[in-house]
Amino acid sequence: MTEIAFFPQGVIDQVSGRALMLHGDDIDTDRIIPARFLKCVSFEALGNQVFEDDRLELGGSHPFDLPVYQGASILIVNGNFGCGSSREHAPQALMRWGIRALIGESFAEIFYGNCLALGIPCATGSADQIEALQESVAAEPSLSWSLNIQSQQFQSSIGSWDLQVDSGPREMLLSGRWDATSQLLEHDAALKSVMASLPYLNNFVASVP
Amino acid sequence: MPGGSTQLFVGLHLIHEVTSPQAFSALQDKGLSVRCPELTVATVDHIVPTINQQNRPFADPLAEEMLSTLEQNCAKYGIALHGLGSGSQGIVHVIAPELGLTQPGMTVACGDSHTSTHGAFGSIAFGIGTSQVRDVLASQSLAMNKLKVRRIWVDGQLSCGVYAKDLILHVIRSLGVKAGVGYAYEFAGPAIEALSMEERMTLCNMAIEGGARCGYVNPDGVTFDYLQGRLHAPVADAWQQAVAWWSSLVSDENALFDDEVHFDAASIAPTVTWGITPAQGIAVDETVPTLDSLALSERPIAEEAYRYMDIEPGSAIEGLPVDVCFIGSCTNGRLSDLKAAAAIAKGRHVAKGIKAFVVPGSEKVARAAEAEGLDDLFRAAGYEWREPGCSMCLAMNPDRLDGRQISASSSNRNFKGRQGSSSGRTLLMSPAMVAAAAIAGQVTDVRTLLVKDCLPGKSQ
Numbered sequence: 001m002t003e004i005a006f007f008p009q010g011v012i013d014q015v016s017g018r019a020l021m022l023h024g025d026d027i028d029t030d031r032i033i034p035a036r037f038l039k040c041v042s043f044e045a046l047g048n049q050v051f052e053d054d055r056l057e058l059g060g061s062h063p064f065d066l067p068v069y070q071g072a073s074i075l076i077v078n079g080n081f082g083c084g085s086s087r088e089h090a091p092q093a094l095m096r097w098g099i100r101a102l103i104g105e106s107f108a109e110i111f112y113g114n115c116l117a118l119g120i121p122c123a124t125g126s127a128d129q130i131e132a133l134q135e136s137v138a139a140e141p142s143l144s145w146s147l148n149i150q151s152q153q154f155q156s157s158i159g160s161w162d163l164q165v166d167s168g169p170r171e172m173l174l175s176g177r178w179d180a181t182s183q184l185l186e187h188d189a190a191l192k193s194v195m196a197s198l199p200y201l202n203n204f205v206a207s208v209p
Numbered sequence: 210m211p212g213g214s215t216q217l218f219v220g221l222h223l224i225h226e227v228t229s230p231q232a233f234s235a236l237q238d239k240g241l242s243v244r245c246p247e248l249t250v251a252t253v254d255h256i257v258p259t260i261n262q263q264n265r266p267f268a269d270p271l272a273e274e275m276l277s278t279l280e281q282n283c284a285k286y287g288i289a290l291h292g293l294g295s296g297s298q299g300i301v302h303v304i305a306p307e308l309g310l311t312q313p314g315m316t317v318a319c320g321d322s323h324t325s326t327h328g329a330f331g332s333i334a335f336g337i338g339t340s341q342v343r344d345v346l347a348s349q350s351l352a353m354n355k356l357k358v359r360r361i362w363v364d365g366q367l368s369c370g371v372y373a374k375d376l377i378l379h380v381i382r383s384l385g386v387k388a389g390v391g392y393a394y395e396f397a398g399p400a401i402e403a404l405s406m407e408e409r410m411t412l413c414n415m416a417i418e419g420g421a422r423c424g425y426v427n428p429d430g431v432t433f434d435y436l437q438g439r440l441h442a443p444v445a446d447a448w449q450q451a452v453a454w455w456s457s458l459v460s461d462e463n464a465l466f467d468d469e470v471h472f473d474a475a476s477i478a479p480t481v482t483w484g485i486t487p488a489q490g491i492a493v494d495e496t497v498p499t500l501d502s503l504a505l506s507e508r509p510i511a512e513e514a515y516r517y518m519d520i521e522p523g524s525a526i527e528g529l530p531v532d533v534c535f536i537g538s539c540t541n542g543r544l545s546d547l548k549a550a551a552a553i554a555k556g557r558h559v560a561k562g563i564k565a566f567v568v569p570g571s572e573k574v575a576r577a578a579e580a581e582g583l584d585d586l587f588r589a590a591g592y593e594w595r596e597p598g599c600s601m602c603l604a605m606n607p608d609r610l611d612g613r614q615i616s617a618s619s620s621n622r623n624f625k626g627r628q629g630s631s632s633g634r635t636l637l638m639s640p641a642m643v644a645a646a647a648i649a650g651q652v653t654d655v656r657t658l659l660v661k662d663c664l665p666g667k668s669q
Contacts, residue, residue: 024510025506025509025510026386026387026486026510028486030622030624030625030627031625036605036629039227039269039605040275041274042234053626056631057631057632079506080386083387085322086324087228088231088340113341114339118340171213175211177211177212180210180341183352184350184352185347191350194218195349198218198220200312200314200315201220204447204450204451204454205450
């Protein structure tokens, strides 16, 4: 198994590959990965289960099932994608299916943070831009695209779109410091001083501010 | 922090069996330990059966593996686990408040989006993903961006038969499911001050359904009365100092907010969802919106909802037949919720062919309800009285819809497939409305069953 090596690592300055799209606002994380697949102590199997119920409902015509989109790595969505449950199983399932970047009108907050924690950028564009991109991808699924994190440009042979990658996440992806654990651990002295100052950790003996 | 975020100390980290196992594995892989096991509290709720739940191993080997993994991790790292039969097990967002763990001014994190519930105490409480659970385990802190604050001011008083659940469904219906992105919701005003702590928890619980990662209510006398005497609440001199500190946290009278919206509680009716997002709700006496009455941006999801729910635009929601009635969840599984439903069920009986069941939010809720005879009352009315857990809110345990069944549910999400059947349908409503639906076998205006209780001058 060499699969792990393909997961995002280190500096992420560009995501390239073919794209696929899902239409519709408010696609929640229950749809991305139904709750019954959360019964696992590792994320490994989730790639096959992504959008399971939507795919069953569409009987093979869901974008994640269509042969032309197999191997795509950039997912283009509409508004408030990833709303609802905080389950990181959702971006994990997308990542294990092969998604390495998302582009949409907007993303739910917890989902966005979960993606960043996995090194998956979520870029945003206007409704018009997203519609045009979705049409372009549908018209020519074999196109190769590239999302440049620094310039925030999404381009292919047919054109280029100026998107937004929020400055904070952009800096984290470009510096390779999107995995927060080690940075949080660097500031343990500051943490100790916060803990010493919090009334509720000191039986409220600290004076009232 | 890189990217301009702030390192936020987490005062209370709540964990459960579904979103923690991978976090513990990652911790071990990195050679790290749990930074503050004394500030970490565990329970098991999502996957537990609600019948004979202490029979181990569970019939479902995956569920058993999840619980035993949690038990092993808690034992290994010295984390308190409120396990099955301990007397204090239950839904994580029910037990932390009832044990007095959640207090004003705390930062509370949990790998569950309904962590917003704890904001009812004037804490900053929010859901996190598993990578962040790992980070909190390792460092007792998180990288967070500062949120904007939208004050949701509610004037007036809720009418008889209208509950906190109706209020929050009404707010979400009005503001939409994504208006809260980037915001914390501060709930304030006379109608909010009049709510009990359990009602405030229902309200804050569903802030996330409006897109707001956290919601909160300023702490006040209601908060302090609730906390006093609870297991982890401060006592004696410390209690006095705590109340002084908690009182100092309240938003200033002249505070400026990034946004403010106003509602009138008296104008809110019992509210029911008809679609596949929590914002697709209407008053029980309204009709399902027609396409042309909706904003252009709402039409595609409305069309999807008509199809999925098999509901005609323009039709009445009242009278819609239901198959299953579920009372429980972190939204509405507390004692006052059960009592509100019991007041409707008392002396009546569930309609023929309806499956109705009550899942108390915790072992403490169950024992308190049983002490008041609610278990017998519900059984006599044709309900099943179950053991505590998340149950059919998300159906990770054996409780689930079958095929195209429709549930009247006191839970928080009506997403497609949410209740365990990929084609199952959910109507969200208050526990009293669920009880009314159970009796009639269809969506019913609970106020018609409360006529005597709703006479002028009589509050609920």
